[in-house]
Amino acid sequence: MENLEVLEYSLHKLDVNFDCPVPMALDGTAEGLKAYTELVLKELLESPRSRFFGFKDLDELVAASLVALSKGEDWQEKSNKIATKLHDVELTVQDKIKQMTNVKAGGLLQLKIKHDDCLKFVLIKIDNSDYLDEVNLSLKSGLPTSKNRLQKAAVVSFNAEHEVHEVIVSDSKAKITEYWYLSFLVAEQLKDSETNTKNAFSAIDNLLTKEVKKVSPVDFWFLRNDIINHFRNEDSLAYDELVAKVKAHKPETKEFKEKFDTFVESFEKLPHTSPKPFDTQFDLEPNVIKARIVRKVMLDNNFELRINGEIDDLKSRISASMDEKGKFIKIYTDSGYEEFNASEIE
Incomplete structure (x- = not known):
């Protein structure tokens, strides 16, 4: 994938048994991350499985944070807030379904990229159990690429005026997980079912x-x-x-x-x-x-x-x-x- 530049990136470990998200160390050499980002973007942007959404309220945390990030505000602060929001949402979901099952532990990968001269943010919930080094909390080379591990994703594109241009949401399951788009992103479908x-x-x-x-x-x-x-x-x-x-x-x-x-x-x-x-x-x-x-x-x-x-x-x-x-x-x-x-x- 040409014309791709990774501007910022972060990974947080999410587990409903933890009090808060745990920031993970990413390999500082951008080549590996860039290669993975290219693969993920190809999967998301060319995927036969996606749906177009729009933010319901730009003052909600995720939308407001991404707008702020598009204007150059502090990446670490905003990405931490976004990860905390997802963790809080998953805690609420876990409380509702605790008698039946558990919310899967995983990682939230956040990327700020420039792709084809367009600023985009990529948020991906990933099953990280196979590649996470629990000793030194570093990301290994085997980032998961199979569809069933890229569990939930959102690609948010901005125009030159820092306005949200497009929100694409996808899920490895046939049905897009409701809490991902409704409670976390606070977004709604542009076309109803x-x-x-x-x-x-x-x-x-x-x-x-x-x-x-x-x-x-x-x-x-x-x-x-x-x-x-x-x-x-x-x-x-x-x-x-x-x-x-x-x-x-x-x-x-x-x-x-x-x-x-x-x-x-x-x-x-x-x-x-x-x-x-x-x-x-x-x-x-x-x-x-x-x-x-x-x-x-x-x-x-x-x-x-x-x-x-x-x-x-x-x-x-x-x-x-x-x-x-x-x-x-x-x-x-x-x-x-x-x-x-x-x-x-x-």
Whole structure:
């Protein structure tokens, strides 16, 4: 990643069993930190899993501290206050969930950087158990880079007038942890879950109709069913997980197999290329797409097949074939069988 300069950095160990955050010593040679920062930024800024937020009140501690830091105020003082705020929030959360589980101990990495001539602050909650030297409290070379350890993150960009330009929040979990954005950052989503769900499903459905249905109707129905199943049965959407599900689809026809890679590429870009863009990580509100889920297939002048929602294991429930009388579809159904079953007359 070019045009990146690390201006300030700090790491605090956070543990709800401690009275306060513990400042950690970072390697003063910036090359290792710069390399890690580049890797983290690439993960955060190019991630298929993020959501745009805005600070609810610029007088709140985190927002106010970052504004002050953008103007050159003391890094150590402000970064300590930010770490203390997160520690206090986690203590409150721990008190609420103590009967069920514990807030994970970890580290808060704070970075002040200049990237592409833009001032940015990066706040990352990291599981630090594998790389923290408990003897001398120094950061070892093995900074964690896997997604499940970059637990919660925020990238806050400023313009030249020291105004907040953009706030991007992400989480390694499919659902962004509420206390991270609501209690710590005190931020709110720019698009609510209802709008995101509606925009995402509409964009996907339109892409399926445009690029799949005309090429291979059978692939259209199987893909659409899997996607509806995801929207109806998951609490939240992490778009990279849905992309992985689509990539795992095995094309049913030669025609679609030839176009499959192009379709997947279009699918991956949808959050940004759709006429109504959507975030790549948000809670799902399946009720807002209820009407759009219903589809009809005309079988004949007097018959239509109405598909009201997701169908478990659709491939094993319906199939098309031919016999000496012509083309037909076969649907496995107990209730339909009872309606049309005629007992033999002796």
